[in-house]
Amino acid sequence: MPIQVLNLGKKYGQQWAVEGLNFQAQPGEIIGFLGPNGAGKSTTLKMLVGLLNPSIGTASIHGIEVQSDAIALKKQIGYLAENNPVYQDMYVKEFLAFIGNLHGFSAENCARRIAEVIELVGLSREQSKKIGELSKGYQQRVGIAQAIFHNPDILILDEPTSGLDPNQMEEIRHLILSLKSNKTILFSSHLLSEVESICDRILLINKGTLRADCSMQEAKSYPGGLPAFFQDKTK
Numbered sequence: 694m695p696i697q698v699l700n701l702g703k704k705y706g707q708q709w710a711v712e713g714l715n716f717q718a719q720p721g722e723i724i725g726f727l728g729p730n731g732a733g734k735s736t737t738l739k740m741l742v743g744l745l746n747p748s749i750g751t752a753s754i755h756g757i758e759v760q761s762d763a764i765a766l767k768k769q770i771g772y773l774a775e776n777n778p779v780y781q782d783m784y785v786k787e788f789l790a791f792i793g794n795l796h797g798f799s800a801e802n803c804a805r806r807i808a809e810v811i812e813l814v815g816l817s818r819e820q821s822k823k824i825g826e827l828s829k830g831y832q833q834r835v836g837i838a839q840a841i842f843h844n845p846d847i848l849i850l851d852e853p854t855s856g857l858d859p860n861q862m863e864e865i866r867h868l869i870l871s872l873k874s875n876k877t878i879l880f881s882s883h884l885l886s887e888v889e890s891i892c893d894r895i896l897l898i899n900k901g902t903l904r905a906d907c908s909m910q911e912a913k914s915y916p917g918g919l920p921a922f923f924q925d926k927t928k
């Protein structure tokens with residue numbers, strides 16, 4: 694099972710940001726993790742990638758409990774953090790070489806993989822620039838390139854199109870769809886149109902608890918469609 698979450702919760706001080714989450718993700722699924730601002734999406738994703746320890750419950754990635762073996766976990770997952778924290782002063786290829794080194798690639802394999810991911814994410818024309826010189830959409834492609842560098846079969850993307858203009862959003866959506874093949878992709882968003890255009894399944898979270906886990910088709914056939922579904926579940 695790529696992702697299994699059992700009674701997962703996180704408490705910050707006195708506040709439960711996430712509480713009693715249960716869900717699974719199957720191979721090849723593309724899941725929209727939807728919820729309003731402050732619903733607990735980033736907190737959940739950070740627990741799944743081992744950046745935050747759960748206060749209660751467990752999450753496992755291919756059977757590895759997220760708190761048990763950080764290195765084994767990171768081999769299984771590609772993660773794009775919210776706001777895409779890439780090094781602005783590094784050149785695109787330099788940054789990707791740094792990522793390849795972190796993953797233990799030999800110099801030869803690293804050079805080969807850099808060329809592959811640059812092609813995959815559509816960075817060929819920008820590959821010799823500094824990251825800080827790229828548009829936001831292209832910086833997002835660099836963030837996605839680092840997430841897929843080690844060819845993980847699980848991708849966790851935290852608001853991958855946030856802050857992009859409509860054209861760039863569309864390009865990143867296409868890119869995410871093109872990566873789908875055999876990967877399990879869990880991405881967070883508060884944009885209904887985005888989730889609708891990319892995913893097969895929705896997990897909807899509000900105030901830290903899961904309010905819906907259903908197919909996209911089911912959510913769209915809700916009376917009033919997806920907007921009504923979202924509004925009713927986040928009341």
Ligand SMILES: Nc1ncnc2c1ncn2[C@@H]1O[C@H](COP(=O)(O)OP(=O)(O)OP(=O)(O)O)[C@@H](O)[C@H]1O
Pocket residue numbers: 705710728729730731732733734735736737775883
């Ligand atoms: N480090 C922290 N310390 C204390 N409270 C936090 C911390 N991080 C998040 N929170 C709180 O936990 C709740 C959930 O936040 P989280 O960032 O997970 O939500 P989100 O759904 O990702 O929101 P957004 O869509 O705005 O990014 C919010 O009330 C937030 O203020």
